[in-house]
Amino acid sequence: MSTSDDIHNTTATGKCPFHQGGHDQSAGAGTTTRDWWPNQLRVDLLNQHSNRSNPLGEDFDYRKEFSKLDYYGLKKDLKALLTESQPWWPADWGSYAGLFIRMAWHGAGTYRSIDGRGGAGRGQQRFAPLNSWPDNVSLDKARRLFVANQTEIWSENLLGRPVYPRG
Template identity: 50%
Template sequence: MDGNDVKSAGKCPVMHGANSNMGGNVMEWWPNALNLDILHQHDSKTNPLKGFNYREEVKKLDVAALKADLTALMTDSQDWWPADWGHYGGLMIRMAWHAAGSYRLADGRG
């Protein structure tokens, strides 16, 4: 079984059964792991952006120009990687499906 079985489409792609002893949590697997709880703090001392106000900066953004730039980028087909039907959107969706592990082999859809 190589994980490409069409009959298993929509099921978990991970091959189960090889582990004879399943741990209850990650700390059982790596008991001496570095405790990263310190990284979950939300304090002014740990804020690298200090006075940065995300909401105010987004208001300054020229959304129409950004959309125009993205449209130009996505529709500028290159000879070395031609866009499907003149647009790279389909490629981006397929890549996201593959990266998320949700691409279905049975019918070629996400």
């Protein structure tokens, strides 16, 4: 039997995707997605501690796969990416470093410490609503530069997938 205190317990509300009770509104917490859409089903809970949600698989050995990577070739490609200006989006003073720093800053700026969501780790800037936020204007050009300047997609190479020519 639950009491009204159990309903407002953050541990209980943080784990049950079907929680229909009230939510503790602490001062200074800000407006959360849950405040706007209180009946939203929390499907993210289905992925907690699951090996099936790991795209690399259980047997993936990061150290072994990284040792296969052509590190110096990657560095060379990144240097070219930063310094070779493109006609469709000219580099500022011969370098795209500022644009990439801005993209990283905006990606990291989406992280919310209150619930651990957001951040740069999942590449969410590519998708709505982040890609249409006024703060992120022109960051689509930075993402396009990664594909325009590469002859290989390094992540595919790192994961042992076939390498297809780009461009």
